[in-house]
Amino acid sequence: MFATAADGTKIWFDHAPGPRPVLLIHGFASDSARTWEQTGWLRALAGAGHVVVDLRGHGQSGKPASGYSPGGLARDVLAVLDGAGLSTVDAVTYSMGGLVGWELARLAPGRIGRMVLGGIGGRPVARESMERVREALSGGDLDACVDGMAGHRLDGPPPVPVLFAAGEQDEIAADAPEFAASLGAPFVSLGRRTHFNALSSRRFKDAALAFLAPAG
Secondary structure (H helix, E strand, O other), X not given: OEEEOOOOOEEEEEEEOOOOOEEXXXXXXXXXXXXXXXXXXXXXXOOOOEEEEOOOOOOOOXXXXXXXXXXXXXXXXXXXXXXXXXXXXXXXXXXXHHHHHXXXXXXXXXXXXXXXXXXXXXXXXXXXXXXXXXXXXXXXXXXXXXXXXXXXXXXXXOOOOEEEEEOOOOOXXXXXXXXXXXXXXXXXXXXXXXXXXXXXXXHHHHHHHHHHXXXX
């Protein structure tokens, strides 16, 4: 399925209905299939339902030359939520997807309930890190996304209750424990995982499911 962004870009998404669907937002130079399906997240969320999205420039979505700021990408995801008919969801994000989810929660109060942020800390996004990720994941022509995201960071107080998670060998999110503590937010260590293999961690999934579980 496709939602149409404000500038006409087609944003691919897939929605599996459930009692409280979880929005899944992937990171730079990846897509929803690689990030969430191939690592077992969709199986783990089978009882809740989900909505996955390919951010613009990635996967099956349109690849325009502009619109890659955190706010621009957040508005794309908001169009997806509207297209799926979802008023409120919880979210699990990874890496750059955390910037998008954070901005979405600020942009549209009430649309995100709780949010898990994997593979991200509080440092501004560095071009060098994005290039390293693109090389590791064999990403395509994503220069516009690098230009749009570089220098941005998680800014201000958490817009919703958040949980941080990162591997001990994740150089990109090395400051995640300290950053979470500075916000008064919980943090889960994923052991000796790196930025590139943390997503398959069973500990990550279990911690996210526990954090998102309805109270009582």
